[in-house]
Amino acid sequence: MATPPHVSVLQPQPAAKTRLDSVDALRGFVMIVMALDHTRDFFSKDLSFDPTDLARTYPALFLTRWITHYCAPVFIFLAGTGAFLSTTRGKTKQELSRFLLTRGLWLVFLELTWVRCFGWLFNFDYHFAMGIVIWAIGWSMVALGGLVFLPARWITTFGIVMIASHNVFDYLRPETFGKLGWLWKILHSGGIILPAEGYRFVSGYPLVPWIGVMAVGYSFGSLFVREAAQRRKWFFLLGAALTVLFVLFRAINVYGDPDRWSLQKNALFTFFSFLNCHKYPPSLLYLLMTLGPALLVLALLDRGTPRWIGPVLVFGRVPLFYYLLHIPLIHGLAVLIAYVRYGHAEWFFANPPADGPPPIPAGYGYSLPIVYLIWVGVIAALYPFCRWFAKVKRRRREVWLSYL
Numbered sequence: 001m002a003t004p005p006h007v008s009v010l011q012p013q014p015a016a017k018t019r020l021d022s023v024d025a026l027r028g029f030v031m032i033v034m035a036l037d038h039t040r041d042f043f044s045k046d047l048s049f050d051p052t053d054l055a056r057t058y059p060a061l062f063l064t065r066w067i068t069h070y071c072a073p074v075f076i077f078l079a080g081t082g083a084f085l086s087t088t089r090g091k092t093k094q095e096l097s098r099f100l101l102t103r104g105l106w107l108v109f110l111e112l113t114w115v116r117c118f119g120w121l122f123n124f125d126y127h128f129a130m131g132i133v134i135w136a137i138g139w140s141m142v143a144l145g146g147l148v149f150l151p152a153r154w155i156t157t158f159g160i161v162m163i164a165s166h167n168v169f170d171y172l173r174p175e176t177f178g179k180l181g182w183l184w185k186i187l188h189s190g191g192i193i194l195p196a197e198g199y200r201f202v203s204g205y206p207l208v209p210w211i212g213v214m215a216v217g218y219s220f221g222s223l224f225v226r227e228a229a230q231r232r233k234w235f236f237l238l239g240a241a242l243t244v245l246f247v248l249f250r251a252i253n254v255y256g257d258p259d260r261w262s263l264q265k266n267a268l269f270t271f272f273s274f275l276n277c278h279k280y281p282p283s284l285l286y287l288l289m290t291l292g293p294a295l296l297v298l299a300l301l302d303r304g305t306p307r308w309i310g311p312v313l314v315f316g317r318v319p320l321f322y323y324l325l326h327i328p329l330i331h332g333l334a335v336l337i338a339y340v341r342y343g344h345a346e347w348f349f350a351n352p353p354a355d356g357p358p359p360i361p362a363g364y365g366y367s368l369p370i371v372y373l374i375w376v377g378v379i380a381a382l383y384p385f386c387r388w389f390a391k392v393k394r395r396r397r398e399v400w401l402s403y404l
Helices: 014-043 059-088 093-120 133-147 152-169 174-189 207-225 228-252 267-275 284-301 307-317 319-342 368-395 399-403
Strands: 128-131 191-193 200-203
Touching (some): 014 307, 014 319, 059 207, 059 284, 093 128, 093 399, 133 207, 152 207, 174 200, 207 284
């Protein structure tokens, strides 16, 4: 009996485990680094200014923030890749579309409930809410749920065009669209939306071009069905090409990022200015800068993951479970330490004020070495829970587990 042409993709291959491990390892690395940024959000003594503000920052703080720029692009890109890989395990496009739609809406719900109330704010006062990274991933999945019915080439083209062209519209302000200005904030410019008097919603992660990033990640997944040496060559070539394009376009300083680099007080800070690309929304150059090196790392990881990467793999296999735990843990630890130090911690339960800085006590915060130590402690505390849940997901096949 003739073997259908797709069977070779679905049958176990020696490289299959390595391929999945490489994706999980890369995702695990960015999840760990992400926790560093969130630990800094709650514990740093330098919360009064943007760590990428070159007029006020210092090298260690700038680099601590900059390295975390890799997290969202890689995570959203790999979410698209994972969606494609599910089709190699027998999921039909109809099943995949339904899963992306329902999981995407579930993520939006989690962003507005668990992540808001038990993660960032520790209150149920919905006069203030945010749509940030889980919000963006959720709506990107909903969009991908429709895109998967298109030919693969069209999906790739859609994603690339969205990523490459969206900076053309940087000059458009929400006011340009009148009463629909709120929609432009959600789609592209970001900002505060006032749905009713006294209520604020922050569009922190505008959906364009994140939808394009997930679409390109989905198309990228097709490389994983290629022969090992060939796919690694493609990973390396694509990663190198994106990195070179970043350097060239950034050096030209004309298009691709609304924040132009400039000469600074010394060579190091000029280099920082070169790296300091726009994240909200992510510019073309921001995405080239982050996804290019990430693909180079993926090419290395695809050769095989050494044993010491085992804990990283654990986090990469349960990313949502990890995310839903790590912010409450960091926030709760900040509250506990504040009570020990000050006897109160009401600022950790309040919505951000509409104007002015939050009411944080003078002198609050800790140096970067302390922040790093707390971060290591958070990762160590999360590991046994994530390892347990990874074993549960491997052992059981209930549908609800795929939503965590």
